[in-house]
Amino acid sequence: MGVGQSPARGRVTYSRVVRAVLIVNPQATSTTAGGRDVLAHALASQVKLEVVETAYRGHGMAVARSAARDGLDLVVAHGGDGTVNEVVNGLLADADGDPAEIGHLPMLGVVPGGSANVFARALGISPDPVEATHQLLRAIEDDTSRQVGLGLADGHWFTFNAGMGWDADVVARVAKKRGKQTTSGLYMRAAIASHFRPPLGRPKLTVRVPGEDPQEVVTAFVSNTDPWSYLGERPVHLNKECSFDGGLGLFALNGLGVPTVFKALRRALSAKGNQKGKRVVRHDDLPIIRIDAAEPVNFQVDGDLVGQRTRVEFISVPNAVTVRV
Structure with missing residues (x-):
C-alpha cells in the first residue's frame, strides 16, 4: 500500500x-x-x-x-x-x-x-x-477507461478485423517481405499482385449470417470497428456503422472484376463510406458469421496471417477488455 x-x-x-x-x-x-x-x-x-x-x-x-x-x-x-x-x-x-x-x-x-x-x-x-x-x-x-468488444475467430481474438480470401492473400504476401517497412505502398503492391495472381486460386466462399440465406462470395472481410484500415492518413471504410460497442460487420464481394474492385475502393475512401452494389454483400452488427471455403484459403486476423482454413466462425464478444483511455 x-x-x-x-x-x-x-x-x-x-x-x-x-x-x-x-x-x-x-x-x-x-x-x-x-x-x-x-x-x-x-x-x-x-x-x-x-x-x-x-x-x-x-x-x-x-x-x-x-x-x-x-x-x-x-x-x-x-x-x-x-x-x-x-x-x-x-x-x-x-x-x-x-x-x-x-x-x-x-x-x-x-x-x-x-x-x-x-x-x-x-x-x-x-x-x-x-x-x-x-x-x-x-x-x-x-x-x-472504456470497455471494448472484440471478435473471436477460430480461437484467435481480433481487435479490428479478420478475413478470408483476397485480404488474407495480401497479408500473406506482405508477411514474406519481413524486414521491409510495411508501408501503404507495400500493401498496395501486394493487393494488386494478389488480385491478378491469387496464390491459392479463387475458391468460392459461402457466407452464413443469422436470418439470411447462404451467399456465395470470393472474398470476405469481417470488421470489429470502422475504419477497417488506413492508406497513409486516409481511413478505409467497409462497414461505416461498425463500432466496438456493437456486433461484427461483414463486407464481401461475389466478384473481383476490375470495375467491381474500383467502385468498392472508391466508396471505401470516401467520407460517406456507403458500400453497396449488386456485387456487394454487407451486414452490420452481427453476433456471428460463418464462412465455409470450397478449398483451403488464407485466413488473417488484425493483419497477421494465421494460416489456411476451410471453415471459420467469427463471433462478437461484447465488453471483452477494458482499455485505459
Whole structure:
C-alpha cells in the first residue's frame, strides 16, 4: 500500500500500488530505444512498472498471459497492431471465449508504435507515441477507461478485423517481405499482385449470417470497428456503422472484376463510406458469421496471417477488455 498525506485535511491516506508491465516491440515501425525509455520513465512515475522487450513472435502474448495470471492491474502495449493483438490474446488466453469466466483481468493500455495503428486510432489515441503517452498518463491519473468488444475467430481474438480470401492473400504476401517497412505502398503492391495472381486460386466462399440465406462470395472481410484500415492518413471504410460497442460487420464481394474492385475502393475512401452494389454483400452488427471455403484459403486476423482454413466462425464478444483511455 502507498501512504500519502492529505494536504486538505491533514490526515494520512492510503492508495493501492498499481502494478503494470510495459510490453515493447523493438522491431515495430515507430518504436525507438529513446522513446521506450521516455515512456517507461513516465509510466514509472505513476505505477510499479516492469518493462519487457519482445524477442520473438508470440513473446508479447506470453508476457500478457503471465500478467493476467499474476493479477497485474495494467498491461501496456507499445508497438503496432500485431503487438496489440498478441497482448490481447495473452490477456484472454484463459478465457475460453468468455472473458467473464476469468474474473480479474488487467486493463489494457496502448501506445502506438506501428505503421497503421488501426485499433489505437479507433479509440481516439494519438498515433504520435509522445502524445499517446500523455493520454495514457492522464487516463491513469483520472481513472478513466472504456470497455471494448472484440471478435473471436477460430480461437484467435481480433481487435479490428479478420478475413478470408483476397485480404488474407495480401497479408500473406506482405508477411514474406519481413524486414521491409510495411508501408501503404507495400500493401498496395501486394493487393494488386494478389488480385491478378491469387496464390491459392479463387475458391468460392459461402457466407452464413443469422436470418439470411447462404451467399456465395470470393472474398470476405469481417470488421470489429470502422475504419477497417488506413492508406497513409486516409481511413478505409467497409462497414461505416461498425463500432466496438456493437456486433461484427461483414463486407464481401461475389466478384473481383476490375470495375467491381474500383467502385468498392472508391466508396471505401470516401467520407460517406456507403458500400453497396449488386456485387456487394454487407451486414452490420452481427453476433456471428460463418464462412465455409470450397478449398483451403488464407485466413488473417488484425493483419497477421494465421494460416489456411476451410471453415471459420467469427463471433462478437461484447465488453471483452477494458482499455485505459
